[in-house]
Amino acid sequence: MINLSSIKKKFNNDGYVVIKNFFLENEINKFENSLISVYSKTLKMKIDKKNVHKVISENEKEKNYDLLYDCYKKYKNTLPFKKVSKKLSLVSKKIFNKKFKILNSGMAIGIKNSTRTAYNWHQEHSYYKRLQDTIHYQFPIFGSTSKNNGTMSVLVKSHKLGIIKKLKNIKHSKKSINTYLPTSINKFKKKFKEKFIVMKRRDVCLFHEDIIHKTNKNKLKKIRFVPIIRLKS
Numbered sequence: 001m002i003n004l005s006s007i008k009k010k011f012n013n014d015g016y017v018v019i020k021n022f023f024l025e026n027e028i029n030k031f032e033n034s035l036i037s038v039y040s041k042t043l044k045m046k047i048d049k050k051n052v053h054k055v056i057s058e059n060e061k062e063k064n065y066d067l068l069y070d071c072y073k074k075y076k077n078t079l080p081f082k083k084v085s086k087k088l089s090l091v092s093k094k095i096f097n098k099k100f101k102i103l104n105s106g107m108a109i110g111i112k113n114s115t116r117t118a119y120n121w122h123q124e125h126s127y128y129k130r131l132q133d134t135i136h137y138q139f140p141i142f143g144s145t146s147k148n149n150g151t152m153s154v155l156v157k158s159h160k161l162g163i164i165k166k167l168k169n170i171k172h173s174k175k176s177i178n179t180y181l182p183t184s185i186n187k188f189k190k191k192f193k194e195k196f197i198v199m200k201r202r203d204v205c206l207f208h209e210d211i212i213h214k215t216n217k218n219k220l221k222k223i224r225f226v227p228i229i230r231l232k233s
């Protein structure tokens, strides 16, 4: 049984909370199988749980960005995402005493030494300016998240700043993600402590729309795959 009131307390205090062993083994398996299936079909080759890291890394190296984006777009709308979104909506209702609907889904992909899909410091709220009370979940598949594989870090309690208005939009190339970096980030980094979100298989991290966070560089050959589910109230 998960302790809902302690989750809410930690979330309100720190702007994030890791819920241990939240998922069933089978739920994570379904995410992995679906990823293998979508990437095999789209890349038109035999992919399995062993070679998936190598295959995607090579496509990234060869700059097959459109093809990789195609895989990503197909994958993030598959059935496991829909089912888990429902589960997370229900548990969010219990935590916060209000209803949540799915906003969207996605996945963080950490490829060795690549910065194309890595976010610098930002708040989720900057991407959903017109919305209030969005909440964000992420969890690893195909293994854990660690400092070495570039897991997200957060500035603990920085959600208490509220939405930050002064931002600089950073985009390294046309086919890179863009980061809404707060212009006063150095000040915020001094004020709040950085915490690396370490998660094992089946854990999930729930985080606040106003917490400042970023992705880190993956130093390992194995890709870091982290599905993301966003809800709105």
Ligand SMILES: [Fe+2]
Binding pocket: 119, 122, 123, 124, 213
């Ligand atoms: Fe983010």
